[in-house]
Amino acid sequence: MINKSISRKLYLLVPAILVLVLIGFSIFYTYWNSASPSKTCASCHEIESSVNILFKSAHRELACKECHGTALSNGFHSLKEKGMMVVNHAKQDFADEIKLNEDQMLEVMDNCVRCHKSEQARWLSGGHSAKYKDIFLNKKHNTTEQLNFDCLRCHGMFSEVTIKELVEPLDIKGLWKFKDSKVADKPVIPCLACHQVHQEGFAHKNPDYASPQSAFYERKSNVSKASFYNRQDQTHVLAEDLPKLKLWEGERPVKVSDDPLMRNCIQCHAPAAHHQAGTSDDRTPRGVHEGISCLACHDPHSNDARRSCIKCHPAISNCKLDVTRMNTSYADAKSANNIHWVACSNCHKVKKPGME
Amino acid sequence: MNNQDNLSRRRFLQLTATGLGSIYLLSQCSQPFSKWRFFTNAEARLMDAIADQIIPPDEWPGGRESGVTNFIDKQLAGPYVRYQEEYRKGLLAIQNSCETRFRKKFEELKWDEQTAFLELMEAGKMKEASWKDEFDKTFFALIRDHSMQGYYGSPRHGGNKNNVSYRMLQLDYPLIIGQNRYKS
Numbered sequence: 001m002i003n004k005s006i007s008r009k010l011y012l013l014v015p016a017i018l019v020l021v022l023i024g025f026s027i028f029y030t031y032w033n034s035a036s037p038s039k040t041c042a043s044c045h046e047i048e049s050s051v052n053i054l055f056k057s058a059h060r061e062l063a064c065k066e067c068h069g070t071a072l073s074n075g076f077h078s079l080k081e082k083g084m085m086v087v088n089h090a091k092q093d094f095a096d097e098i099k100l101n102e103d104q105m106l107e108v109m110d111n112c113v114r115c116h117k118s119e120q121a122r123w124l125s126g127g128h129s130a131k132y133k134d135i136f137l138n139k140k141h142n143t144t145e146q147l148n149f150d151c152l153r154c155h156g157m158f159s160e161v162t163i164k165e166l167v168e169p170l171d172i173k174g175l176w177k178f179k180d181s182k183v184a185d186k187p188v189i190p191c192l193a194c195h196q197v198h199q200e201g202f203a204h205k206n207p208d209y210a211s212p213q214s215a216f217y218e219r220k221s222n223v224s225k226a227s228f229y230n231r232q233d234q235t236h237v238l239a240e241d242l243p244k245l246k247l248w249e250g251e252r253p254v255k256v257s258d259d260p261l262m263r264n265c266i267q268c269h270a271p272a273a274h275h276q277a278g279t280s281d282d283r284t285p286r287g288v289h290e291g292i293s294c295l296a297c298h299d300p301h302s303n304d305a306r307r308s309c310i311k312c313h314p315a316i317s318n319c320k321l322d323v324t325r326m327n328t329s330y331a332d333a334k335s336a337n338n339i340h341w342v343a344c345s346n347c348h349k350v351k352k353p354g355m356e
Numbered sequence: 357m358n359n360q361d362n363l364s365r366r367r368f369l370q371l372t373a374t375g376l377g378s379i380y381l382l383s384q385c386s387q388p389f390s391k392w393r394f395f396t397n398a399e400a401r402l403m404d405a406i407a408d409q410i411i412p413p414d415e416w417p418g419g420r421e422s423g424v425t426n427f428i429d430k431q432l433a434g435p436y437v438r439y440q441e442e443y444r445k446g447l448l449a450i451q452n453s454c455e456t457r458f459r460k461k462f463e464e465l466k467w468d469e470q471t472a473f474l475e476l477m478e479a480g481k482m483k484e485a486s487w488k489d490e491f492d493k494t495f496f497a498l499i500r501d502h503s504m505q506g507y508y509g510s511p512r513h514g515g516n517k518n519n520v521s522y523r524m525l526q527l528d529y530p531l532i533i534g535q536n537r538y539k540s
Contacts, residue, residue, distance in 0.1 A: 045391070096393075096430065154535065230530045233512045241518050243528040270534040280534020 029071070037064050044085075046094055050198050058201035067111045067197065074107070099234060102158040105192055112191045122301035123191075132156060133184040136167050142176050154268035155188045157231040194264055194300075196227035196236035226264045226300075239264050247284055249277040254286055259293035261300065269294075278341065287343035305330075319347075393433035394440060399447050400425050405463035406450075409470050410503040416524045417517070419503050427506030427515030428499075439498065446495035449486035450477075456484065 032040050041064045042051035054060060065073070071082035081104075088094070100108065113120040123129050135141065135155045145151075147170045152159050159166060166183065167176045178184060207215035227236035242263035247254040254277055256262075271282035285292050297308035309330070313323045325331055327347070330339040337346050392400050407419025419425075432440050454462045454473065462470060476482055478500075480493035506515030516522070522529040 048391075150533075151535075228530065232530065233510065235511065237519060237530060241523060242530070243523075243526070243532060245532055246528075266532055267530060268535070270532045272534045275532070282534060 033063075033065055033070055040064075044089065046085075046089065047098060050098065053198045053200065056200045057198060058203050059197055061203065067108050069107065069111070102160055102186070105158050106186060106190060108197075109187075109191045112197075116191075119191075119301050122299060122304070126299075126302035126304065128189045128193075128301075128303065130155075130188055131185050132166075132178070132188055135188055136176050136178065137184070139175065142174070143172050146172060147176070153231050156183075157188075157193055157229050158190065159183070159231075192236075193229050194226050196229075196238070199227060199236070199238065201225070226261050228264050228267045242267065245270075245275070245284060247271060247275050247277050247282070249286065254284060255291040256284060257291055257293035257296075259295060261295050262293040265294045265298075283340045286341035287346070289340070289342075392429050394443070395425070395429050395432075399443075400429065401463050402447055402451060402461070403428065405470065406474070406499055407503050407506075409474055410500055411507050417520050419507060421517070422507055422520045423511075423515045423517040424503045424506040426517075427509070427513055428502050430514035431502070436502070439502075442495060442498060445486075446491070446499070449484070449491070449495075452486060453482060453484050 037051055037054070042048055051064070054062075054064075059067075069078055071079050132155075147163050147167060149163050151163055152166075156166070161180075164170060165179060168179060169176065202220065207218060226239040228239065228242055229236050238260075240260040240263075242260070244258070244263060245256050245266045247256055266284070269281045269283050271277065271284070272279035277284065277286055283294070285294075296312070297305040299305075309323050317323045317326075319326075326337075327335050328337045328339045328342050329335045390397055395403060403425040404420040407424035409419075411419035411422070411424065413421060428436075428443075432443060450462050450473075454460055454465065457473075458465060458469065462473065465473065474496065477487075477492040477496040480490050482492035506513070508521045509516055511517065511519060519529055
């Protein structure tokens with residue numbers, strides 16, 4: 001009789017406790033996901049500095065979950081991930097620096113494009129949306145390029161494995177294949193290759209309509225839109241903190257634009273180590289375009305340079321020609337006059353003062 | 357977003373139980389927290405002042421702002437664990453000497469007083485008993501060397517914040533070096 005009574009109570013008690021725990025957890029979870037980050041995520045010491053930077057960033061209005069998701073946003077995967085954070089915290093097993101792995105970074109990217117759809121569309125239409133398979137399963141690449149550790153500096157900077165663990169064979173004899181085929185469809189240059197969310201910045205705001213002519217003067221210079229992800233150090237470097245290219249054409253130093261955003265481009269579209277113009281993948285403007293920034297012509301997301309000439313040139317140039325139809329690689333891919341370094345003297349064989 | 361993690365039922369229950377249990381431990385978060393691994397907050401303040409003396413700020417950030425203290429703290433909790441005792445003893449000796457001589461902490465001294473104090477250390481001319489056996493000289497050399505390593509070394513080790521020394525020296529870092537590119 002006693003046993004029966006106890007087991008009946010247990011039948012009632014256990015579900016009741018479970019329901020209470022569930023209600024408690026739901027209340028806690030709802031609070032956690034709706035309260036200000038200063039009362040939730042920022043109270044976690046490990047990520048305090050990251051959250052503090054976010055509060056000073058252009059994304060300061062966003063809750064952490066908008067980019068990082070919640071414990072329940074991705075099933076067991078996210079539950080396990082967030083659960084481990086609490087476990088590690090309780091064990092005081094603090095990571096010195098918290099880093100996103102490649103999959104976590106791509107999850108964040110999925111959230112970037114929820115708001116930045118236009119940027120994503122342009123990125124998809126350009127050369128920077130290449131996937132691992134586009135780079136590493138390309139027949140011509142396979143038989144022309146010698147793979148080395150540094151390939152991943154620009155093609156797969158977030159890869160958690162080395163080139164040796166990523167692809168085989170490491171020579172130009174046979175077609176390359178992935179050791180783990182799951183990487184094939186991952187982008188090699190994702191948003192966070194050139195952008196850092198946790199960095200100081202400010203959101204754009206409406207001008208003061210009482211004095212609209214003051215809009216220009218009220219705008220602050222906000223060049224920190226780009227950062228380069230330095231694979232070697234696993235950290236972002238602000239575009240303005242990147243080195244400015246020193247480039248030589250023979251003995252002559254080439255004038256290079258001071259545009260900090262261009263420094264991001266140069267990190268990958270770089271000359272060979274001796275910094276001679278035109279070597280390796282150098283496309284630094286020279287000739288008639290010397291000193292201008294890549295971004296003067298190229299859209300940063302799509303890389304598209306169509307209709308860029310009209311931004312600076314009169315419809316008809318000083319040569320009385322339509323600049324878009326001149327014999328350059330802009331109009332014709334086979335032209336010998338590369339638009340990046342075409343000079344007056346390429347066409348005008350008789351030099352006049354100022355044409356050097 | 358992959359759901360392919362192999363999570364056994366037992367492991368899941370373990371994680372859930374530990375996770376829920378850990379929520380109770382969150383109360384400990386309200387306790388004061390030091391962001392330093394080895395240093396106390398007081399030692400870190402002293403280290404910041406010394407770092408600025410060794411690498412004074414000018415148009416470029418000095419030792420404090422470039423993260424020298426963070427570098428040393430990080431190394432003392434890692435590869436430089438063998439220097440922990442020297443730092444604990446040395447930093448205490450500096451504060452004791454300052455209290456005796458000026459009735460102030462080192463970081464409260466005027467800039468020139470701090471410089472003069474460190475010059476005495478460097479020359480091995482400290483009189484207090486805690487500096488016997490030329491500990492003043494060797495401890496100064498140790499901090500100086502570690503400060504230089506923090507300032508000029510790779511940011512991945514905790515110092516040289518925002519590549520400050522690389523930019524000051526106009527080093528190409530990250531290195532600007534092209535890829536092997538075939539001509540199509």
